[in-house]
Amino acid sequence: MRRSFLTLARVIVALNILLTIFLIIATTTYPSTMLSREMRGLPPVKIVASTPLINATVPPHIPATTQTNETLDKHAESTSVGDTLTAYYGAEPYLPQILALILGLILGVTSIALFSEFKASRGRGYLERTFQKFKVARTWYIVGLISTSILLMYTVFIHVLNYSLYGLTIYLLLVFELSILIFFTWRIMYIRKLQNELLKIMMLK
Amino acid sequence: MRGRLDLVVIARMIEILYVEGAMKKTQLQMASRLNYKTFTRYLNWLTERKLIDVDSEDGYVKLTRSGLETYQTLVAWTRRYLEKI
Numbered sequence A: 001m002r003r004s005f006l007t008l009a010r011v012i013v014a015l016n017i018l019l020t021i022f023l024i025i026a027t028t029t030y031p032s033t034m035l036s037r038e039m040r041g042l043p044p045v046k047i048v049a050s051t052p053l054i055n056a057t058v059p060p061h062i063p064a065t066t067q068t069n070e071t072l073d074k075h076a077e078s079t080s081v082g083d084t085l086t087a088y089y090g091a092e093p094y095l096p097q098i099l100a101l102i103l104g105l106i107l108g109v110t111s112i113a114l115f116s117e118f119k120a121s122r123g124r125g126y127l128e129r130t131f132q133k134f135k136v137a138r139t140w141y142i143v144g145l146i147s148t149s150i151l152l153m154y155t156v157f158i159h160v161l162n163y164s165l166y167g168l169t170i171y172l173l174l175v176f177e178l179s180i181l182i183f184f185t186w187r188i189m190y191i192r193k194l195q196n197e198l199l200k201i202m203m204l205k
Numbered sequence B: 001m002r003g004r005l006d007l008v009v010i011a012r013m014i015e016i017l018y019v020e021g022a023m024k025k026t027q028l029q030m031a032s033r034l035n036y037k038t039f040t041r042y043l044n045w046l047t048e049r050k051l052i053d054v055d056s057e058d059g060y061v062k063l064t065r066s067g068l069e070t071y072q073t074l075v076a077w078t079r080r081y082l083e084k085i
Helices: A004-028 A064-088 A092-120 A126-160 A169-201 B006-019 B027-030 B036-048 B066-082
Strands: A035-037 A162-164 B052-054 B060-063
Touching: A004 A092, A004 A126, A004 B006, A092 A126, A126 A162, A126 A169, A126 B006, A126 B066, A169 B066, B006 B027, B006 B036, B006 B052, B006 B060, B006 B066, B027 B036, B036 B052
Parallel strands: none
Antiparallel strands: A035 A162, B052 B060
């Protein structure tokens, strides 16, 4: 069971990348079997266009000002629905940029972890190699926390955009990501505790 | 002392002296893979903490009793906590 948590962290980060790519493909290839979209909230109001009948001989029963107000009310109702839809889909024009940013961030932080892994492989003695592994573990946990947070934000984002991913899958994904977030937070806190102990032994604190 | 000290470099220097014994400053600098300025900074820090001792006559650097104990404590501690991280 040596370094089992570190291995788990590496696996989770790899899984995060795969999930991000899956979600990005699902969003960009919409509509597809992977993703459907449901409208939430109020259904759009069907506005019946009616021209007031003007009878030259018979004066209208409703005063002109009241009728105008009614028409305005109908428009006001439809505008509120329109606003709701804009709130749901307002971020959509920026979707390619958002996707590029998410993928870039996740791959960027993972490359930092891989670079630190490469640097650690050059350690010689036992103590040096162990300390390098310690630093690598800390980097992987931080990278895992960042990538999971990004993925969680994106999952919430596509949920807000009303994309429905295989029904309940999105909720399972949210629960999974939250538990991973708790795992990484716990590991980072443990690493911090160990680091403080180590600094005391080394007389650096 | 300005700048942060790297745990890995300190561990490397102590370990080299523990494994290979007393050696000249230049040898230790080469083995530590540090430039002269940084090496001097670490060497001064270790000397101040009485972990190493620099012989003023022949310029040899060796671990003190405290340095030896620190190394052993570190190895025991890393075996206990860091191997299953």
